[in-house]
Each structure stands twice: as C-alpha cells, then as structure tokens.
Amino acid sequence: MLEARDISFAYGRAAPVLSGVSLGVGRGEIVGLSGPSGCGKSTLARLLAGYLTSRSGAVLVDGAAPAKGWSPVQYVHQAAYLSVDPRWRIGAILDEAGPVDEALRNQLGVSRRWFERYPHEISGGELQRVVLLRALGPRTRYLVADEVSAMLDPITQVEVWQALQARAGAGLGILAISHGDALLERVATRRLHLEAGRLLPVSGSATKAIGNAGSPQCGKWPLEPANLPA
Numbered sequence: 128m129l130e131a132r133d134i135s136f137a138y139g140r141a142a143p144v145l146s147g148v149s150l151g152v153g154r155g156e157i158v159g160l161s162g163p164s165g166c167g168k169s170t171l172a173r174l175l176a177g178y179l180t181s182r183s184g185a186v187l188v189d190g191a192a193p194a195k196g197w198s199p200v201q202y203v204h205q206a207a208y209l210s211v212d213p214r215w216r217i218g219a220i221l222d223e224a225g226p227v228d229e230a231l232r233n234q235l236g237v238s239r240r241w242f243e244r245y246p247h248e249i250s251g252g253e254l255q256r257v258v259l260l261r262a263l264g265p266r267t268r269y270l271v272a273d274e275v276s277a278m279l280d281p282i283t284q285v286e287v288w289q290a291l292q293a294r295a296g297a298g299l300g301i302l303a304i305s306h307g308d309a310l311l312e313r314v315a316t317r318r319l320h321l322e323a324g325r326l327l328p329v330s331g332s333a334t335k336a337i338g339n340a341g342s343p344q345c346g347k348w349p350l351e352p353a354n355l356p357a
C-alpha cells in the first residue's frame with residue numbers, strides 16, 4: 128500500500144497546506160481524489176511521490192520508508208513538457224526507463240513514428256501518453272496521476288484510462304486526481320474529496336477508513352472576498 132500517515136506540510140512560512148492528512152492506496156486500486164483548486168491535491172501527490180518531504184507524519188511504500196534513487200511510485204502531471212528534456216528525442220526519453228512495453232505502447236496509442244521526434248514535434252496529448260508510457264515500467268507499483276487526461280480528447284481519454292485500468296487489474300495502485308467528477312465516477316474504485324480541510328469519502332464510494340486533522344488553507348473555502356489572497 129502507498130500510504131500517507133498523518134502528514135502535514137507548508138511551503139516555507141506560509142500557512143500549512145496539509146495538516147494531519149492520512150490516506151492509503153492499495154495495489155490494484157484506483158483511488159479518485161477531487162477537491163477545489165488550491166486545496167492541496169498536487170501537494171499531496173508530490174509528497175506521496177517523494178518530490179516533497181512532509182514536516183511531520185510519514186509516507187510509506189508497502190510499509191517502508193521510500194528508498195533513495197529510482198522510485199516504485201511514479202508521478203505524472205498535466206504539464207508533460209515539464210517532465211521531459213526538450214533536447215532528447217522521444218525514443219531516448221522512453222529508453223531512459225528501460226525497454227518499451229509494446230502492448231502498453233499500443234494501448235496508450237504511442238506511435239513508433241514519434242520516436243525520432245523531439246517533444247515539441249508531437250502534440251501535448253501525444254507527449255502526455257509518452258510520459259505515461261515512460262512512467263509505467265515493470266517496476267512501477269504505484270502511479271500518482273495528477274490530471275493526466277485533462278488535455279486529451281474524449282476518445283483518447285477513454286483509451287488511456289482503459290490502459291490504466293488494465294494496469295490496475297495487474298496490480299498497479301493508482302491515485303487519480305481530477306476535477307472531472309464524471310471521469311472519477313467512471314474509473315475510480317473508491318473516491319475521496321479534499322475540501323475545507325478534510326479528506327472525505329465521496330458518498331457511494333466504498334471508502335476505507337481514513338483520518339485527517341484538516342488543512343487550515345482549505346478551511347477558507349468557499350472563496351469569499353475575505354479569504355482571497357491580498
């Protein structure tokens with residue numbers, strides 16, 4: 128299981144974004160996470176993936192503290208261009224993660240014709256699929272998918288999520304972050320909502336017990352003039 132245990136986090140001296148938040152994503156699960164803009168979903172994602180370190184609490188990967196170096200938790204976000212070296216061709220970008228899984232390449236609709244091109248020579252949606260293919264190597268046990276299909280057309284979105292659901296069927300645990308209720312309703316095995324400082328189960332989803340002490344910043348929702356930044 129990929130776990131956040133009672134984690135708190137603040138950027139510098141700013142008010143905490145997360146305070147005492149706990150959640151778990153099991154192997155084979157797709158946990159959908161929604162919540163208003165600015166509530167800390169991506170921050171939680173980056174903590175789970177090891178890009179940020181919590182002030183207190185712990186992130187555990189299958190019961191252990193994350194090891195240094197290559198991580199079995201991969202984080203993919205909406206801005207695919209920020210995840211790749213623009214000077215590398217697509218083939219080299221994919222090679223970095225080891226041999227390409229041909230079945231997955233086909234499922235994600237990644238064309239071999241793109242391999243000789245640079246990131247700016249394929250579309251944003253195509254690059255997003257390349258980044259997902261790179262992230263889903265054989266050693267990846269968890270995927271933190273932060274708005275990964277937001278920039279895809281509806282048909283490609285379905286194809287990508289079918290590929291991810293198949294991967295989950297083979298044991299991959301996925302945290303799917305999205306503003307798209309319809310998408311999460313369709314793909315998530317259970318759902319959580321981060322709002323007003325609490326991680327809550329979305330009604331109807333078979334949510335496991337979770338606990339959190341809240342997030343002071345999220346406590347400012349809904350946005351009212353008094354709560355807007357100066």
Ligand SMILES: Nc1ncnc2c1ncn2[C@@H]1O[C@H](COP(=O)(O)OP(=O)(O)OP(=O)(O)O)[C@@H](O)[C@H]1O
Pocket residue numbers: 138141144162163164165166167168169170171344
């Ligand atoms: N590097 C940073 N330095 C300072 N503050 C940051 C940084 N990254 C994010 N924040 C702030 O932390 C809060 C949570 O941001 P985060 O990106 O986690 O929200 P989110 O729920 O993912 O939002 P959205 O749905 O709009 O993507 C926001 O108020 C944001 O401005």
